[in-house]
Amino acid sequence: MVTATHEASHRLFQEHPEALTPVFEALGLPPPVKTDFHELSPDVTEIRPVERRADTVLMFEPDMGEHFVLAVEAQTKKDPDKAKNWAYYVAYLRAKYDLPVLLVVVCRDRSTATWATGPFESTVGPWTSQVTRPFVLGPQTVPEITSAAVVAQQPALAALSAIVHSQNPRAAAILETVARGLVSLEPDTTKYWFEVVEVGLESTPTRKNWRQLMQNVVTHFPGHRTLFEEKYLEGKAEGMAEGKAEGEAEGEARGEAKGVLRVLEVRGLPLTDDVRQRIAGCTDLDRLNDWLDRSGTVERAEDLFAEQ
Numbered sequence: 084m085v086t087a088t089h090e091a092s093h094r095l096f097q098e099h100p101e102a103l104t105p106v107f108e109a110l111g112l113p114p115p116v117k118t119d120f121h122e123l124s125p126d127v128t129e130i131r132p133v134e135r136r137a138d139t140v141l142m143f144e145p146d147m148g149e150h151f152v153l154a155v156e157a158q159t160k161k162d163p164d165k166a167k168n169w170a171y172y173v174a175y176l177r178a179k180y181d182l183p184v185l186l187v188v189v190c191r192d193r194s195t196a197t198w199a200t201g202p203f204e205s206t207v208g209p210w211t212s213q214v215t216r217p218f219v220l221g222p223q224t225v226p227e228i229t230s231a232a233v234v235a236q237q238p239a240l241a242a243l244s245a246i247v248h249s250q251n252p253r254a255a256a257i258l259e260t261v262a263r264g265l266v267s268l269e270p271d272t273t274k275y276w277f278e279v280v281e282v283g284l285e286s287t288p289t290r291k292n293w294r295q296l297m298q299n300v301v302t303h304f305p306g307h308r309t310l311f312e313e314k315y316l317e318g319k320a321e322g323m324a325e326g327k328a329e330g331e332a333e334g335e336a337r338g339e340a341k342g343v344l345r346v347l348e349v350r351g352l353p354l355t356d357d358v359r360q361r362i363a364g365c366t367d368l369d370r371l372n373d374w375l376d377r378s379g380t381v382e383r384a385e386d387l388f389a390e391q
């Protein structure tokens with residue numbers, strides 16, 4: 084089953100392969116550059132009856148040096164069946180692209196990470212016909228981020244660190260450092276990384292701590308009930324209910340306005356009566372959507388009305 088952690092891992096490595104820096108360092112390769120990667124189809128099904136999909140499959144094609152395929156998987160628990168699938172992924176991708184294949188597995192806890200390193204062998208008697216040895220990104224291999232300056236320089240690695248060290252006794256301090264470093268970035272960048280981490284933490288107790296650190300967020304992961312999405316949807320539902328009897332278009336505008344107000348409120352921005360009335364009384368959906376997009380970044384509620 085695809086979990087939120089799987090989706091966060093997919094988005095992280097698909098859009099920011101520089102998070103693979105610990106892997107490249109361990110292999111003695113130069114730090115990864117995004118332009119050297121392109122995404123391949125994660126579908127490794129040959130015939131329809133059985134569906135097999137890796138989380139993320141990337142082609143690494145530097146101008147100089149060895150080309151290879153990376154298959155990235157997120158694993159939250161030990162699963163012998165998944166280990167069998169990994170052997171299939173590697174063999175299939177090797178045959179399809181005629182390139183070496185590196186399987187990278189992302190784990191949040193040490194026991195799963197230790198298990199995931201394998202080796203997973205296919206043997207008959209004394210003879211081994213195949214061995215699968217994933218490279219594991221987990222608590223043992225991903226550095227703990229202890230400097231906000233490092234976060235600002237390497238946000239992808241910082242997000243990965245926050246996720247894989249979520250069960251670390253020092254998790255609270257790591258999260259605080261990561262949050263402090265992310266806030267120093269451009270607002271849109273900050274919001275994106277805050278949500279990558281929240282989705283990656285999934286149902287862990289650490290997620291609650293992270294949500295307490297979140298301030299300026301706009302949803303990039305619809306459907307995962309991040310803090311921004313919850314507050315916006317609560318406000319919108321309330322407004323839609325109030326405006327239902329007033330007609331569909333007016334009800335939708337009322338819902339959007341309530342969503343904007345709820346985001347501003349959860350961020351703790353002061354709202355004057357004039358601001359409330361101006362937002363609540365607006366019936367222009369395009370304008371309300373613009374206000375919603377900016378409600379997570381403005382420094383004052385009044386800044387919503389500034390000309391763009």
